[in-house]
Amino acid sequence: MDTQQNTALTRALAEVPGPLPTSGVIHIAIPHTNRFTIVGNHLAQHPDLSCTAVGIAVRIQSLPQGIEVGIKALAARCREGEKRIAAALRELETFGYLQRVRNRLPSGRVITRTVFCNQPTALLHPRRPAAAPTPPRAPAQTETPAPAPPATEQPMPPAPTGLTGPSERPSPEATALLPVPPPQPQLPQSSPFVPLPPSLPPSLPLVRPPTAPKPPPRPLPRPSELTPELDRAATTFLSDLHRHAPQFMLSETDVRQLAPGVAAWLERGAHPDAMRHALTDDPPVPLRRPALLLKHRITELLPPPPPGLQELAALTHRPRITVTPFQTCDDCDRAFRSPTPGHCRDCREHRNEDMRTAA
Structure with a gap:
């Protein structure tokens, strides 16, 4: 059976705008419509926070208010242990993303409140209060409204979501102050069938090539x-193997096929007990094909050939060191090293001086 191709991934890559990069990651960005959390790059790409701390911060940021985010509560939700979660919370507290404040209740009990800020750098700058919308000015009772110029009748925009009846419709002046929604782009209707691209970049294979054949x-x-x-x-060794390891019950055909391999071990001086231990120790459970396991171990665990006489002689041969024996001086009885008996160096010098003086 051929390898199945991921047609959905192929179609998504075909819709990626621009040329695909030759290396690195390729993003397939699908807009979220529900159940999503906005995370800033200052947190996702923080150079000093560990990946565990970033993940814990994203998990806390995605939880609704009022949910317990203590060490034990997070350990129950995450796969990380309490020690790693505690270290991650300390990192977030160091960089201002997390604050733990102790409050005393009227009953005298002290509790710890956890405050998480998704953008701690914004707290350093004073924030301007949002400008309240200007209410429409009511016309004075003494003034007579001027007649409005004739204009083409325009359809009234739909009422807000909170309005339920015609009596709650806003006045024309309030309607003019409502923000005009931006025009929605017309999305192309998705066709039930999207043709596959004729060719893909050679640097981005969608389906891995088949693996190389095993040797x-x-x-x-x-x-x-x-x-x-x-x-x-x-x-004899193979026929008697089941007595020591009952899992290795071999047939006559298996014994005939494996006998040359065991003979090679015996030729190399392997002891039968050592062979039995190497070939039958720690078998897989359950053992389905004992003959195949023995063939693999006989081939892969073959001991090296024994060294020859020359190798053993080179191993045991040691260069001899000539030691000069001790001699006793004939004149002063001092010990000195010399291959032949005679006089020591001082006595020889005295004898030479006496001979020069006599001459």
Whole structure:
């Protein structure tokens, strides 16, 4: 069966405006219509906050007011433990996103109130109060309203959501003060079928190419010469294996196929107990194909060949160090090192001076 292609992702990438980048992330921005929270980049890309702190801040910001956001309450909602949540709350408190204030109730009980600010830098600057809308001026009773010039009759805008009856419609003066909503862009009607792009950039494969074929398994090792003695010992070892490991009950065919590999181990000087431990220790549960597991372990855990006589001789050979023996001086009986007996260096110098003086 071929690999299924994600047609929805292909269509979404085809609608991304502009050329696709050759590297890095590609954003598919779908506008939210409900259940969303606005998060500023100053928090999402904060250089000094950890990712855990950013995630905890987003979680707190998405919760409605009055929800408990203590350490134990967040630990019950998140996968992080209490220690990581406590460290994240301390980070948010350091950078002003979170404040924990202790208040004393009239009953004398002290409680901790948590205040979260989604933009703490805005608190540093004084905020201007929002300008209240100017109420319409009521006409004076003494004034006579001037006749309005004739104009084309315009349809009255729809009443606000809170109005329910015709008596609650705003006056024409109040209607003129209402903000005019911006024109909504006409969205193209989505077609039930969107043709796929003819070709995609080579740097953005939608479907991963099929994985490279696995290399063929290594063949079962064989001894340099399968003698009757080696074959008999390997067959006996495999036939007796189920007595020590009941999971490895082999058929006659399996014994014949695996005997050359076991013979290769025996040829390399492996002890039967060590072989049994290496081939049957810690098998998977349940063991469905014991012969296949033995073949894999015989091939992959094959011990190296034993060293030859030359390698052992090089290992045990040590260079001999010639040690000069001690000698006793014939004149002063002082010990000195020399290959032959005689006199020490001082006595030889005295003898040479005496001979020069006599000459």
